[in-house]
Amino acid sequence: MAERHLLIGNWKMNLGPTQAREFASTLAHRIPALTRTDVWVCPPTISLSAVCDELRRSSISVGAQNVHWAKSGAYTGETSPDFLKDIGITFSLLGHSERRTYFGETSETVAMRTESALAEGITAVVCIGETEQERMAGATQKVLQEQLEPVFKRIEATTALRLVLAYEPVWAIGTGKVASLEDIAATHQFIRGLWTNRGYQCQPTILYGGSVNPQNFREILGIKEVDGALVGGASIKLDQWLDLIAIAEATGI
Ligand code: PGA
Numbered sequence: 001m002a003e004r005h006l007l008i009g010n011w012k013m014n015l016g017p018t019q020a021r022e023f024a025s026t027l028a029h030r031i032p033a034l035t036r037t038d039v040w041v042c043p044p045t046i047s048l049s050a051v052c053d054e055l056r057r058s059s060i061s062v063g064a065q066n067v068h069w070a071k072s073g074a075y076t077g078e079t080s081p082d083f084l085k086d087i088g089i090t091f092s093l094l095g096h097s098e099r100r101t102y103f104g105e106t107s108e109t110v111a112m113r114t115e116s117a118l119a120e121g122i123t124a125v126v127c128i129g130e131t132e133q134e135r136m137a138g139a140t141q142k143v144l145q146e147q148l149e150p151v152f153k154r155i156e157a158t159t160a161l162r163l164v165l166a167y168e169p170v171w172a173i174g175t176g177k178v179a180s181l182e183d184i185a186a187t188h189q190f191i192r193g194l195w196t197n198r199g200y201q202c203q204p205t206i207l208y209g210g211s212v213n214p215q216n217f218r219e220i221l222g223i224k225e226v227d228g229a230l231v232g233g234a235s236i237k238l239d240q241w242l243d244l245i246a247i248a249e250a251t252g253i
Helices: 015-031 045-057 083-088 099-100 109-120 132-136 140-154 180-195 217-222 239-249
Strands: 006-009 037-042 061-064 091-094 123-129 163-167 204-207 228-231
Touching: 006 204, 006 239, 015 045, 015 239, 037 091, 037 239, 045 061, 061 123, 091 109, 109 123, 109 140, 132 140, 140 163, 140 180, 163 180, 180 204, 180 217, 217 228, 217 239, 228 239
Parallel strands: 006 037, 006 228, 037 061, 061 091, 091 123, 123 163, 163 204, 204 228
Antiparallel strands: none
């Protein structure tokens, strides 16, 4: 298990540059000193520079919501890892279920993006998770394994250190439904098993995501296999986000 909690806010396609700057500025003023939690935020691409400016002197890291595998070229609409590094970005989400569902992202392209991000020194937060249908069919473990295999094939033990996994059941994202504590624990154990079988020596950081809020977070973070959370909706409501940070700070590792 990781030595610190990790809390990542995924702003999705919310908060354009002006709003994002204001939000980041208030967050920087109100965030407490952190002793056992790392707080990261992922604004939309167009707001990254503004948020980086605001948070440069804070303890909060800024990341992208996706990154391309090539450093430059004919890839309209994509973002190179070099461009991200140019403005001080240290990590990126990869394979979020909304990318997979609406934009045709496959586990193979997620793996290519992940490999490139890690090679360029950008920490990769790879999102995996089953749909409700897959869950009902008892296929959760098979789906997670299929999503992770192409990533594991491309990632060496030396770079695995900078790989974070986020388990987000698709049916729990933005729906108010949360997996049971037993299911979260069992699935995280399963993912840890896949990691160990791959032969990586380091321990993975594994986050839970899907309708995390200040009411349910304490219990979820209390599960020993869970290192933190990837949060959507509650990460752009300042009071809720600060409550989540306070819970992470108050919860033992
Ligand atoms: P949610 O989103 O917290 O709004 O369910 C989580 C995510 O999409 O990462």
